[in-house]
Amino acid sequence: MIGLPQVYLLAGLIFAAFAVLSARDASNPRRLANAAFWALLALSMVAGDWLGDVANGLLVLALVGIAAFGLGRGTSEASVGERAAEAARHGNRLFFLALVIPLVALAGTLCFNALPDLVDPKQVTLVSLALGTLLALTIGLAWLRVRALEPFEEGRRLMDAVGWAAVLPQMLASLGAVFAAAGVGDIVGQFASAAIPADSRLAAVIAYGLGMAAFTMVMGNAFAAFPVMAAGIGLPILVHQYGGDPAVVAAIGMLCGFCGTLMTPMAANFNIVPAALLELSDRNAVVKAQVPTALPLLAVNIALIWFLAFR
Amino acid sequence: MLVLSGIAVMIGGFMLRLNPLLVVLCAALASGLSAGMDPVAVIAIFGKAFNNSRYVSVVWIVLPVIGLLERRGLQERARGVIAGMKGATLPRLLTGYLLFRQLSAALGLVSIAGHAQTVRPLLAPMAEATAEPRDEAEAERVKALAAATDNIGLFFGEDIFIAIGSILLMKGFLAQNGIELSPFSLSVWAIPTAVAAFLIHSLRIRLFEWRRHRK
Numbered sequence: 001m002i003g004l005p006q007v008y009l010l011a012g013l014i015f016a017a018f019a020v021l022s023a024r025d026a027s028n029p030r031r032l033a034n035a036a037f038w039a040l041l042a043l044s045m046v047a048g049d050w051l052g053d054v055a056n057g058l059l060v061l062a063l064v065g066i067a068a069f070g071l072g073r074g075t076s077e078a079s080v081g082e083r084a085a086e087a088a089r090h091g092n093r094l095f096f097l098a099l100v101i102p103l104v105a106l107a108g109t110l111c112f113n114a115l116p117d118l119v120d121p122k123q124v125t126l127v128s129l130a131l132g133t134l135l136a137l138t139i140g141l142a143w144l145r146v147r148a149l150e151p152f153e154e155g156r157r158l159m160d161a162v163g164w165a166a167v168l169p170q171m172l173a174s175l176g177a178v179f180a181a182a183g184v185g186d187i188v189g190q191f192a193s194a195a196i197p198a199d200s201r202l203a204a205v206i207a208y209g210l211g212m213a214a215f216t217m218v219m220g221n222a223f224a225a226f227p228v229m230a231a232g233i234g235l236p237i238l239v240h241q242y243g244g245d246p247a248v249v250a251a252i253g254m255l256c257g258f259c260g261t262l263m264t265p266m267a268a269n270f271n272i273v274p275a276a277l278l279e280l281s282d283r284n285a286v287v288k289a290q291v292p293t294a295l296p297l298l299a300v301n302i303a304l305i306w307f308l309a310f311r
Numbered sequence: 312m313l314v315l316s317g318i319a320v321m322i323g324g325f326m327l328r329l330n331p332l333l334v335v336l337c338a339a340l341a342s343g344l345s346a347g348m349d350p351v352a353v354i355a356i357f358g359k360a361f362n363n364s365r366y367v368s369v370v371w372i373v374l375p376v377i378g379l380l381e382r383r384g385l386q387e388r389a390r391g392v393i394a395g396m397k398g399a400t401l402p403r404l405l406t407g408y409l410l411f412r413q414l415s416a417a418l419g420l421v422s423i424a425g426h427a428q429t430v431r432p433l434l435a436p437m438a439e440a441t442a443e444p445r446d447e448a449e450a451e452r453v454k455a456l457a458a459a460t461d462n463i464g465l466f467f468g469e470d471i472f473i474a475i476g477s478i479l480l481m482k483g484f485l486a487q488n489g490i491e492l493s494p495f496s497l498s499v500w501a502i503p504t505a506v507a508a509f510l511i512h513s514l515r516i517r518l519f520e521w522r523r524h525r526k
Contacts, residue, residue, distance in 0.1 A: 011368070095388070184315065
């Protein structure tokens, strides 16, 4: 059955290619640091399940150590003029190739669910992404007639633009596990429920909505905040004490958390990574573009809970 | 109480603009140690969670394809196509993308777009081509708005789909507390917020364009 192990193997091979090409990249002043960083990530992808917990932890320490001293950055050989000439030569074929990954993702999501023996049903998305990538690479190499190494050299260039931010989402997910083991959520939940004035339904609704957003901003993830806030305020006060509709309280409460996700650097894969990927000079530029949408939407969500939960 | 030191480390570290990877590791150590674990145990918990979260970093496998397309001129082509369209404006482009992203996410198709797959190679260059920014600062704001539009479309579309992670999490949490609900009865309540998100964000896109032209 095709599942995560095969996807991790492919990811490991691609990171290994980035490591080798980084080591050979003379335009990067810190090429060995980059090579070591991507090599460690390749090792984690390929061998993580055999290393054991402590060794995986030491691997993370090494990754952080390298990143803290700074990664370097290589450049592309192709000039803007060359790329414009390429664009004119290939025309709209480029768009068809760009559509291969999303189309395979679409087809995979629709088809693989019907083939539970072939593809692990829980991993349909990642398997489709991996298959889409392989298919697009194959078609690209044949159709555009490029050297086999070119995609990996250009991929390495993009990877350098992202840099250490590439593993930040995975680091934050791991931090969530440590916070859970240390009991951080329980204490936050106690604080939140203690902060609500008694006998005010409105105050409870507002505290629940704001609490979801604020705790999501701290944890970077509405999934971590939801059980805490729902157990601290949502269920005991809004549902049991005031008779609110649990479906509304849960569903719109989660969406209050999503408003928090838009406003925090902790939600790295949505906020920090795109800033790096688009090579923006301000790491928080995407967060800043989102706050003016997130705040009014948070107010709307709190009002929706107020009007819809207590019909 | 002391276990909250990890949160303090996170906030302080981000404000001091230290390397975020270092901040995250220090926050984990601070929280774990103040909860009475020994350092090796904290490292082991972190290492185990890091290994179990590898799926988060798999998205980077698309970079060789995106890199190949960029080297062969995809961004230039995207700019050229949009510049050749009559009536293509920044608000129309971004609002159209917002609607596409919300609708496709509501059908469960969350991975057919994203920052690496569509925003960097297609949406951001198209947004720049329609906006014709006057300087680098304005170009960066246009690109950041394109990235923001992708996030907002995804977040406030996906919860309408019944089999998405957050719906299953809510269903599971409520079931543990003795409340049985169908995923559908949860997902319908995401629709009012989805409409509000579309109205608020498309209004903001228009305001952004209006302020740019007034200057």
